[in-house]
Amino acid sequence: MSIRRTRLIAALDTASHDQAQHWAAALEGKVDAIKLGLEFTYACGLDAVKSLAARQELFLDLKLHDIPNTVASGLRALAPIQPSLMTIHALGGAEMISRSRAVLEEAFDDGRKRPKLLAVTVLTSMNEESLAEIGINTTPLKEVVRLGRMAVRAGADGLVCSAHEITALRDALGDGPELVVPGIRPAGSSTDDQKRIMTPAQAARAGADWIVVGRPITRANDPAAAAQAIQDELQAATL
Numbered sequence: 001m002s003i004r005r006t007r008l009i010a011a012l013d014t015a016s017h018d019q020a021q022h023w024a025a026a027l028e029g030k031v032d033a034i035k036l037g038l039e040f041t042y043a044c045g046l047d048a049v050k051s052l053a054a055r056q057e058l059f060l061d062l063k064l065h066d067i068p069n070t071v072a073s074g075l076r077a078l079a080p081i082q083p084s085l086m087t088i089h090a091l092g093g094a095e096m097i098s099r100s101r102a103v104l105e106e107a108f109d110d111g112r113k114r115p116k117l118l119a120v121t122v123l124t125s126m127n128e129e130s131l132a133e134i135g136i137n138t139t140p141l142k143e144v145v146r147l148g149r150m151a152v153r154a155g156a157d158g159l160v161c162s163a164h165e166i167t168a169l170r171d172a173l174g175d176g177p178e179l180v181v182p183g184i185r186p187a188g189s190s191t192d193d194q195k196r197i198m199t200p201a202q203a204a205r206a207g208a209d210w211i212v213v214g215r216p217i218t219r220a221n222d223p224a225a226a227a228q229a230i231q232d233e234l235q236a237a238t239l
């Protein structure tokens with residue numbers, strides 16, 4: 001059994017600044033970080049991202065994927081927001097990842113805490129069938145480990161993966177890389193568009209550093225109570 005503490009990130013997926021502020025305030029002290037992604041950032045802008053980051057630890061999940069120079073420059077432009085975690089796609093390749101890491105090292109060479117650079121491996125909304133549709137004829141597990149090895153070698157601090165791949169990634173890469181795990185569904189909740197899912201307790205036992213939970217919290221009648229129930233489940237799983 002793992003002795004890591006698995007931390008909870010609430011994904012605040014909304015196009016409304018008021019809604020995100022409301023959730024963030026309700027979840028303060030109940031979650032370890034908030035996640036803002038494409039929907040919020042495109043709809044509300046970077047000043048709104050910055051204002052939410054001032055109150056809570058931030059996972060800025062923009063999943064950059066472009067040529068190395070464009071991704072590295074994008075990260076340089078995002079650096080003033082100072083998130084704790086930020087994402088690029090592993091499929092952008094080793095040069096893109098190493099240049100991204102170098103840009104972050106440079107932007108934070110003044111002693112401020114550098115954001116951890118996470119490479120997204122295979123989206124948790126994909127299964128073996130959806131991989132085959134894009135011409136990748138292998139299992140998500142093998143593909144995640146292949147991409148994960150390359151990404152960590154190139155300079156990623158961690159990986160976004162599903163809970164199903166944690167054990168294989170730890171075997172391949174050790175305890176170093178930060179494993180951030182979406183596709184989390186408390187027992188009985190709707191799977192929505194997620195394919196590779198596990199419960200909070202299963203992900204904690206597998207050794208996730210962070211779990212990312214969106215709709216099971218934000219669609220609950222009482223998001224703070226839903227987050228607290230997940231924290232209780234995480235704690236019980238690692239006792």
Ligand SMILES: O=c1ccn([C@@H]2O[C@H](COP(=O)(O)O)[C@@H](O)[C@H]2O)c(=O)[nH]1
Pocket residue numbers: 011013035037061120122123124125160161182183184192194212213214215216
């Ligand atoms: O592979 C990935 C990468 C990122 N995500 C993000 O996590 C949350 C999950 O939201 P739920 O509502 O709990 O499904 C969402 O913001 C995704 O962009 C992911 O799900 N899978």
